[in-house]
Amino acid sequence: MGRVLAEPLPGPGSPRAHPGPPTGAEPIVTPTSTVHDAAAEGAAAVPLRxxxxxxxxxxxxxxxxxxxxxxxxxxxxxxxxxxxxxxxxxxxxxxxxxxxxxxxxxxxxxxxxxxxxxxxxxxxxxxxxxxxxxxxxxxxxxxxxxxxxxxxxxxxxxxxxxxxxxxxxxxxxxxxxxxxHPANARIAGAFSLxxxxxxxxxxxxxxxxxxxxxxxxxxxxxxxxxxxxxxxxxxxxxxAAADRPARMGAAIREGVRYVMRDPMQRPLVLSLAGLAFADGIVTTYFAYTLLTRLDSGSTGLGLVMGVTAAGGLAGAVVATRLVDRFGPARVMLTGFLAYAVCGVPLLVARPEPVWLGVIPAAGALRTAAAVAAGTTQRSLRQQLCPPELQSRAQQTSVWLVTGLRPAAALTAGAIAAASSVHAALIAGTLLYLVPAALLWVSPVRRLTTMPTAAPTPVKDSAHGS
The missing domain is CATH 1.20.1250.20 (MFS general substrate transporter like domains)
Structure with a gap:
């Protein structure tokens, strides 16, 4: 499959580096390459509008x-x-x-x-x-x-x-x-609204x-x-190609194996799962903290939740432009780091009116960062994944995320029981750094532009002949 890699990452304001040598039979794809599906199909791309x-x-x-x-x-x-x-x-x-x-x-x-x-x-x-x-x-x-x-x-x-x-x-x-990527950004914006x-x-x-x-x-x-x-x-x-997965168990294993073995898909999915686990710990006691320690009341809680959710629309609006300007790796890394930084106000807030302004603002920024990073990673996974594995690769991610949510809630409860609710919030906020670390040590951090070459179909025993 085509991947756009550059080593090292270009510095601020510098031109994007050209990709390194391809691996195997991968085509060389530069930021100005015109190789994409539509060209291969002999048809021009239809604009979203x-x-x-x-x-x-x-x-x-x-x-x-x-x-x-x-x-x-x-x-x-x-x-x-x-x-x-x-x-x-x-x-x-x-x-x-x-x-x-x-x-x-x-x-x-x-x-x-x-x-x-x-x-x-x-x-x-x-x-x-x-x-x-x-x-x-x-x-x-x-x-x-x-x-x-x-x-x-x-x-x-x-x-x-x-x-x-x-x-x-x-x-x-x-x-x-x-x-x-523009399509996923519009979808995220509509969904946030x-x-x-x-x-x-x-x-x-x-x-x-x-x-x-x-x-x-x-x-x-x-x-x-x-x-x-x-x-x-x-x-x-x-x-997808005409071959279809023949046996349910074998087809499931093929999808999971592809995600866990692919050097690009694996860190993208694991970083998303790590973010879900950390967020599950924090959200377990988010409303509880606002209502008890900060005395927000139901009106204050509604204000915080509403403003926080509205940040998703802003993130969707700027996601494509950010990726065009800084590249997908920087957008995802910065987004995950911003998620951690924006969780700090909840840790230090006191029952004073000013914090009912700071926490919603931080929440909106955090949601905007999450949507910008999220639409980017989803677009990457879709573009890198062979068509016959699209659904299984996506659902492997869903399965990991949904499985970790109850585990996160139980972890939050265990930390609160052993120490305090505040300790659980600190642990969850620190764990927000894990997704960024996973991307940093992976090939994903060398991505300077979205891939454009069509992925290579995968043939496996799970497919019928």
Missing amino acids: ANRSFRAYWVGEAVTLAGSSVHGVALPVIAVLELDASPGQVSLLAAAATVPAFVLALPAGVASDRYPKKKIMMGTDLAAAAVVSVVPVCWAVGVLSVPMLYAVALLLGALTVLHQAASIAIVPEIVDRSHM ADTAGTYGGTLVVGLLGAGRALWLDSVSYLISAWSASRIRPSSARR
Whole structure:
């Protein structure tokens, strides 16, 4: 696969160094190279603004994300206020929504590599619309129960995993390689806006319409997403080769083995997993610290959360320009380091009004850095990965991240029990440095521009003949 490497990294303001000698049969790709998929296909790249498939994808995914925020608010409200659920039942309801991400992540990657991604997206959206509509119908006729909410949460979680496996991996099939990073930046920006608006909007809609009726809007959002997916026209020239993984276990192992052995994919995925683990420790006690040690109150907590989330939109807007100016390695390294630095205010804050301005500002900067670094690493992984492994490589990352989240929460609890909540926050903030260290000692730190050469297909025994 083509990689753009330079040794050493250019200094500030200096011209980008030319890449070193290629390894094996890799083509030499310079920052001014014109080698890319579209050239190989004999067709010009379609600009994002004229790419109808990308617009349909972008709208559909943003709408369904905003709609999903409604059931994220409505299901717990129905459980507590309508069905008198106990704290233990509420905890099980939350777990039911997250368990499928860990259990099904790897099989979902195989399914997405095996079957047309567009059909998976449409099918999961239509199924989710039907599943969500069960709740208001059963609530209206008086047969809704907590176990039924468990089933709905589990099914929605499973459908979400399958949908996301296909929706992330389909981007290289509808966007030219030269536009991959701008596309991911726009996706991240839309998702940040939809997530923030959806969280507050979901609370407002549930308050105005009631939890049961509000779920009809969520069902409609899935239908809009399915219609948008039907408008997507993946490029057949960019799809995976005809060979498809034959056995589930062998196909899963092939995807995991590729990620763990590839010198570029491995540090990218492990750094993301390390960031998720550190963030899991900090977020376990983030709200707790604001409400107790800093006396923020619910209004202050809402302000901090809202401003912090808004930083993601800023990061998405500047991500492409930062990579064009400084290169992907510097953007990712700086982003991960900024994540650690911006966590310091929470450690030193006191219950004074000024900190309710400092902490949201630091949080917004941290989120902006995370989105800029995150869109860059996702674009790199998509561009470096052979098409027949796109979904499995992505889902290997999802599996690691989701598996580490409960471990991070347990680690935070253990540190707090042995020492203090503040000690857990310090440990999590220090661990934010690990992702940057992983990238620094890897070939990723020599990347000065996004790769443009098409990756080499991988042949393995997991593929059918």
